[in-house]
Amino acid sequence: MTDENNVTNEDLNKMVREAENEDDVRTRDIASKEEEAEVQPTENEAKIEELTNALARAMADLQNFKRRTEEDQGRFVKFANAELLNILLPIINNFDRSAEHLPDNLKDNDWAKGVIQIHDELLKTLEKIGVKKIKTVGEKLDPNFHEGLMAGPGEKDIITEEFEPGYTYNDQVLKAAKVKVGDGTKK
Template sequence: MSEEQNPTVEEMEQDSAAAESASAEGSSDNLSELEQLQQKLEAAEAKAAEQLDLAVRAKAEMENIRRRAERDVQSAHKFALEGFVDSLIPALDSMEQGLAHEATNDESKAMKEGLELTLKMLLDALAKKQVEQLNPMGEVFNPEFHEAMSMQESPDHEPNTVMAVFQKGYTLNGRLIRPARVVVNKSKPTVNTKA
């Protein structure tokens, strides 16, 4: 073998140094690429999390809208008769006022019976539609359902109880349409001094 074919130690050291230098440059390029990929991955994950959050919020909002619409429809069904019932109340009041008068002869007694039956049929029909008549006679005064027209003292009644009813009240599915107009006892309870 000739010297030209065999590399010298110097040449081998130079080649080794060049290879190490190239390897170091390649690994630094690989490191920079890896950092870029890591940053892109983090950005993509942040965007995906943001999009998921938006999707979850949109779904929750749609669910709220659906529930609200269902509630509105139920309420509309439940209270659709309110105006109609409100317009019937004066007729009911008139019938009850007519029934309050005493029948003096056979003809007026027959008319009164017919009026009582008509009123009962009408109240029964309204009850089927969840309309309730409030007749609080003898009950404790409740400002949510009763309207005090006056207050009087009476030893025969408990304090704060309804002594008389001017007009009966009405509710539809628990919602007040008209309060009962009443007279309330304002006397204080008697204190028993005997022991």
């Protein structure tokens, strides 16, 4: 019986050692899994932060794209309007010349008055949409707004006569005014 007890004690000791080894392995596995569990949320948090930043950049890019698109559309509309106005300006100038050279016998004619009234309404409408006539006579010559065609007696660099009006549209020159400028000599 003693041998059986010894064997049993040896077996028990062996079993205890094996159990302790298994327990050590399990403890290490648990510690490893705990470390992984701690690392994994950190990795997930980093991934979430990365995706959040990417989303914020994408949203900012989209807003910038929308803003640029709206600005481009606005510029396109202004450009298209400017092209149309450049086509209409010679017609308006012809109206001006016709009104200036209206024969005396037609000045009281209702038809002629109606045409002049249409001309005036057209100018008012153009002014409402941003077209303005460039000031000339008595103004200092500004090459950005005036095209000096002649020089003659008068105060130096002051416009003395307008040959053809100039116009701006939304503060951009559509057509420079053609003018005569004083050269500093007296009349």
